[in-house]
Amino acid sequence: MSDFWIIVKKELKDLLRDKGLIFGIIVVPLLIYPALGQMMQIGFQQAQEETKIVLVNFDEGDYGSLLIKTLEAAPNVTVTTIEALNLDEALKKAQEEDYNMIVVISKDFSKAIESNQKAQVEIYGIVKGISGGMRESVSEGRVNAVLTVINDYLAKLKIQQSIEGNPDAILRPIDAKSYTVIKGRIVPVPPSLVANIITSQSISMPLVIFVMIIIVAQMSAGSMAMEKENKTLETLLTLPVKRITIVAGKMIGTATIGIIAAVAYMIGMRNYLGSMMSSSGEIGISLEDLGLIATPQGAILFVIIMFLAITFALSFAMLLAVFAEDTKSANTIVSAGIMPMVFPTFILMFADIETLPLAIKYILLALPFSHPILASRAMLMGQYSSMYVSVLYLGILSTVTLLITARFFTTEKLLTAKLRFRRKR
Amino acid sequence: MSAVKVEALEKDYGKVKALKGISFEIKEGEIFGLIGPNGAGKSTTLKILATLLTPTGGRAEVFGHDVVKDGDEVRKLISYLPEEAGAYKNLKGIEYLQFMAKLYAKTGKSYEEMLEVGVKLSGLESRLNDKVSTYSKGMTRKLLLARALMVEPKLAILDEPASGLDIINAYSIRQTIKQFAKEKGITFLVSSHNMLEVEFLCDRVALINEGVIVETGTPKELKEKYEAENLEEVFMSIVGGQQKVGVFG
Numbered sequence: 125m126s127d128f129w130i131i132v133k134k135e136l137k138d139l140l141r142d143k144g145l146i147f148g149i150i151v152v153p154l155l156i157y158p159a160l161g162q163m164m165q166i167g168f169q170q171a172q173e174e175t176k177i178v179l180v181n182f183d184e185g186d187y188g189s190l191l192i193k194t195l196e197a198a199p200n201v202t203v204t205t206i207e208a209l210n211l212d213e214a215l216k217k218a219q220e221e222d223y224n225m226i227v228v229i230s231k232d233f234s235k236a237i238e239s240n241q242k243a244q245v246e247i248y249g250i251v252k253g254i255s256g257g258m259r260e261s262v263s264e265g266r267v268n269a270v271l272t273v274i275n276d277y278l279a280k281l282k283i284q285q286s287i288e289g290n291p292d293a294i295l296r297p298i299d300a301k302s303y304t305v306i307k308g309r310i311v312p313v314p315p316s317l318v319a320n321i322i323t324s325q326s327i328s329m330p331l332v333i334f335v336m337i338i339i340v341a342q343m344s345a346g347s348m349a350m351e352k353e354n355k356t357l358e359t360l361l362t363l364p365v366k367r368i369t370i371v372a373g374k375m376i377g378t379a380t381i382g383i384i385a386a387v388a389y390m391i392g393m394r395n396y397l398g399s400m401m402s403s404s405g406e407i408g409i410s411l412e413d414l415g416l417i418a419t420p421q422g423a424i425l426f427v428i429i430m431f432l433a434i435t436f437a438l439s440f441a442m443l444l445a446v447f448a449e450d451t452k453s454a455n456t457i458v459s460a461g462i463m464p465m466v467f468p469t470f471i472l473m474f475a476d477i478e479t480l481p482l483a484i485k486y487i488l489l490a491l492p493f494s495h496p497i498l499a500s501r502a503m504l505m506g507q508y509s510s511m512y513v514s515v516l517y518l519g520i521l522s523t524v525t526l527l528i529t530a531r532f533f534t535t536e537k538l539l540t541a542k543l544r545f546r547r548k549r
Numbered sequence: 550m551s552a553v554k555v556e557a558l559e560k561d562y563g564k565v566k567a568l569k570g571i572s573f574e575i576k577e578g579e580i581f582g583l584i585g586p587n588g589a590g591k592s593t594t595l596k597i598l599a600t601l602l603t604p605t606g607g608r609a610e611v612f613g614h615d616v617v618k619d620g621d622e623v624r625k626l627i628s629y630l631p632e633e634a635g636a637y638k639n640l641k642g643i644e645y646l647q648f649m650a651k652l653y654a655k656t657g658k659s660y661e662e663m664l665e666v667g668v669k670l671s672g673l674e675s676r677l678n679d680k681v682s683t684y685s686k687g688m689t690r691k692l693l694l695a696r697a698l699m700v701e702p703k704l705a706i707l708d709e710p711a712s713g714l715d716i717i718n719a720y721s722i723r724q725t726i727k728q729f730a731k732e733k734g735i736t737f738l739v740s741s742h743n744m745l746e747v748e749f750l751c752d753r754v755a756l757i758n759e760g761v762i763v764e765t766g767t768p769k770e771l772k773e774k775y776e777a778e779n780l781e782e783v784f785m786s787i788v789g790g791q792q793k794v795g796v797f798g
């Protein structure tokens with residue numbers, strides 16, 4: 125086995141046996157996020173419970189009964205019709221017996237419809253605190269849905285009685301069909317929907333990259349700082365191993381764990397989002413359906429860009445860790461050093477880089493972590509030339525950083541820098 | 550060829566002058582002691598020879614290799630035990646020795662031989678299968694000493710090897726060092742602030758005080774020269790007059 129793999133193996137063993145670390149970066153995201161999701165789910169389920177309606181009918185005609193029958197037929201709705209002389213009485217009854225909706229059909233309801241006037245229905249939702257109104261809004265939605273159906277039905281009926289022709293066409297004379305053109309292909313999906321899908325994608329990608337970069341950077345700096353804290357660094361640096369091998373071994377070791385952690389985080393996050401999505405109804409269209417598929421060339425370029433960005437994050441974090449005396453200060457220094465490079469890229473969540481002012485555009489392009497985000501889009505849109513530029517830029521940047529870091533490892537800075545740092549404060 | 554050659558070595562930490570131009574030579578197979586009070590510059594000298602620090606002035610060679618220019622070559626010949634050191638907490642004692650043996654295996658003896666020697670030297674027996682985080686300070690020190698010696702370097706640089714050990718363990722360490730020097734021809738550079746301990750152990754010593762080497766020779770020579778009972782008295786008669794003794798002085 126080469127020195128490199130011996131060091132990687134030791135790094136993995138040392139990290140994987142750290143219960144606190146494993147718990148924090150792998151178990152927590154895998155368990156906590158789904159648990160959070162479950163909690164949201166329970167909230168939704170409660171909201172989906174039966175809508176219990178107290179119905180007070182002051183109308184004596186047929187249309188009042190039609191509304192009642194339709195409500196009764198609606199799913200998840202139970203209707204209790206009560207005899208009440210006024211609203212107060214109905215309210216009292218509803219509150220006593222855990223109803224969450226009151227529907228009041230006004231006196232001349234049928235008469236108004238028959239004489240082509242507007243008829244009145246009043247809907248009261250009873251909010252009982254804790255649930256935050258979610259249940260009431262669901263219930264109101266159900267009643268409104270029933271009313272829309274009846275409205276439609278009655279309108280068509282009236283049209284049929286008075287005019288010739290297709291009542292639907294008269295009610296809604298214009299029928300709009302929306303298509304979207306992507307990469308020169310026509311897709312029968314409204315642009316608003318496509319925009320939604322692309323937006324959700326363009327928000328989740330930066331988040332994923334952000335999480336990955338931060339975890340990986342913190343871990344590699346932490347493992348360096350740990351060597352200082354546990355006083356193993358001096359011994360390590362006198363072993364018959366090239367310094368660049370030590371740096372590289374550490375980077376690969378921590379990157380492996382960092383990426384496992386990032387994947388755990390993403391799986392956890394996905395389950396969390398997933399359990400929210402499923403209850404709020406999915407759009408049911410994927411990027412593939414829209415023809416936004418990465419070709420092998422695009423995918424390979426993206427992986428290279430991702431790899432280079434992580435390499436940069438790792439070596440930069442190790443460089444910062446040179447100045448840390450223990451794991452705590454390593455965390456602080458890395459956050460202070462990496463965050464400013466990551467946060468600006470969040471602009472890309474909401475904006476297209478080409479539409480930004482020139483100065484901002486170039487600042488973003490100078491930041492290494494913009495490139496994976498841009499690449500994730502360029503890959504789907506098949507814009508490979510910009511990806512090659514990213515590969516070139518990140519390649520140079522991470523090589524230079526790596527060399528500087530390795531250079532620091534061959535000097536005594538690693539052992540004495542913390543003292544300089546302390547003095548400066 | 551001498552194992553170690555130090556010429557006019559200087560080291561500044563910012564304004565602190567830790568070494569003010571020291572020179573000494575160690576012959577191959579010798580046990581050489583660098584002795585002096587706390588803050589004299591012993592650890593600094595050893596760290597420079599172990600390629601951890603860069604001297605501000607002068608030069609140092611290990612078996613003819615410059616410690617600054619040929620760091621990689623020097624590291625293949627030495628094994629360094631820091632004054633304050635730990636082992637990887639989440640590894641078991643045996644895994645720590647295995648890790649080290651693998652890295653040194655190409656420089657001389659085989660992996661299995663090293664490991665066997667290391668296990669024996671540590672004296673930790675079944676505790677080697679426990680994580681280092683469960684060890685006492687003394688146990689960790691023994692593990693680190695075992696790893697420093699098991700690799701059988703050409704030059705072993707040990708900074709206060711017996712620090713934190715009880716007299717029984719300190720004694721057995723001294724015996725091991727003597728045995729390794731005699732049987733395996735390993736050269737030792739040992740630092741200590743305990744002059745008596747060094748007297749038993751070392752073939753030759755250098756007395757260092759405030760970054761200056763004030764005397765070099767065999768313990769016997771020095772005792773005769775200064776008509777002293779032991780090295781402690783030698784040291785006091787050399788620096789006694791001028792010594793600032795801190796709060797006591």
Ligand SMILES: Nc1ncnc2c1ncn2[C@@H]1O[C@H](COP(=O)(O)OP(=O)(O)O)[C@@H](O)[C@H]1O
Nearest residue numbers: 543562565567586587588589590591592593594
């Ligand atoms: N990293 C450092 N930064 C600043 N001064 C230091 C550093 N290390 C040691 N010194 C100073 O250098 C001098 C020699 O220290 P050292 O070599 O550790 O002495 P010894 O090992 O003989 O006790 C002391 O005055 C000490 O305070």
Ligand SMILES: [Mg+2]
Nearest residue numbers: 591592593632
């Ligand atoms: Mg010391």
